[in-house]
Amino acid sequence: MPLPLVWLIKVVLIYGGLITVAAAMSLAERKVSAWIQWRVGPNRVGPWGLLQPVADGVKFIFKEELVPEGANQTLFRLAPILSAVPPMLAVAVIPFAGEVSIGGHVTTLSIADLDISTLYVVAIGGLGIYGVILGGWSSNSKYSLLGGLRASAQMVSYELSLLLSILVVVVLSGTLDLRQIVNDQAGPIFAWNIFALPVGPIAFLLFVIATFAETNRHPFDFAECEPELVGGFHTEYSSMKFALFFLGEYCAMTVMACLTTVFFLGGGNIPWWPDAPWLLELTCFLSKMGFFLFLFLWVRWTLPRFRFDQLMALGWKVMLPIAIANVFVTGALLSLGWFA
């Protein structure tokens, strides 16, 4: 089998998987919310409502595409694309499992293995905010504008803590390559970065909180904030443009769940079994990722929303100092040979 074909198979598999997960998340969101509220959730389309995402997709396509008067046409159309594409690009470097053999070629189960993939993920992931800002600004609506501004302020503040907690992992592993970071955590369960006492758990907690803010999820979803801003940055969007924003949000959640797994929970590693078959590793990865996806939903339907000033205070006055101190402690301990 020629090499390009192998790549093509990997690309189709991973992107197909991503879109499937995003679609499944739109159903899971409603199912989990229903379960937590003692309800049943969508159960009319297909068995247990499993075909609900398909029905939603069809409905989205048949909805009218509205462009508000006075909106900036180009940017208004560009914004949903800008918010959906970056998380899809970021998933390219996620190392889902170790070595696989496809048609005689031994290859790794990720689309690309860059040696600076951490930087790549962070840089590409940071682009997602442009979709939100442009969508809010170009709609010519005060609610959208407020939602977009809030989203940008929030994302910029929390990105710092996010990056600083990633930095701890990078310092611990001594590499920017996601696959190396995963390999570094092979072996016993204590090799996982979350158990790298004392800094690992703190970095993990900061990272998880920051991912909630980065993906605009509850309790930090100020970009949408229905009671105050109608729908926030996507108030004026309808039809497939709206669906793209949603797709972007769910893809971003998936990528963030993958990254949490990679950085702190040893990726696809199964504790005490360093050379497990790739299928088991993939299953292990997906179940860890699934837990974090569930966590997003679980938290959303449990906690109330913050106030905006509380959100900013938490980001700048609490998380940032802890994150900086954490990096310093990591560096100091590393030079003292603590992690050896």
Next chain:
Amino acid sequence: MVIIKRKELSFIEKLYLPQIFQALSHSFRAMFQPRITRQYPEEPLPTNEVTRGQPRLTLLEDGEHLACVSCGLCEAACPAYAITIDGHETERFIEREPERFEIDMLRCILCGFCEEACPKDAIFMSDELELADFSRAALVYDIDKLKRPREELQGRIDYFYQVNDRWRTPSSTS
């Protein structure tokens, strides 16, 4: 002026984290509670003789003619102007019967005034509540759709008299 002294939060409380985990465990346990949703079309609402559903016309024992004498009292009593009656003379003993008796179910507010106004036991509230169709015209019910054998409404009729008798006994008003 009232000065409210707020309770100082301890350090642990200011962290919010214990409360967050408590809330998470609470909502996780809620996922395994019994469901409270009623799967409506499969599990219909419980009804009984107290249910005030859509009004229906009763048939006489012969199962053919309406008990209605077309007096128009229900039409006058109806606050929603939902009832339209055209009467005509008949050779039967009751002398008058409705030629057209229509209730616009989209206007009806299920108040039950027609039931109370009727002097001839001809109109009663049934336990039928479902109302859906593809056009407005189809929801203006005529005699064919409204008539019911008396036995079907018997529960409601008995209940109706039980309530009215209570008001009629002097002891209850003294």
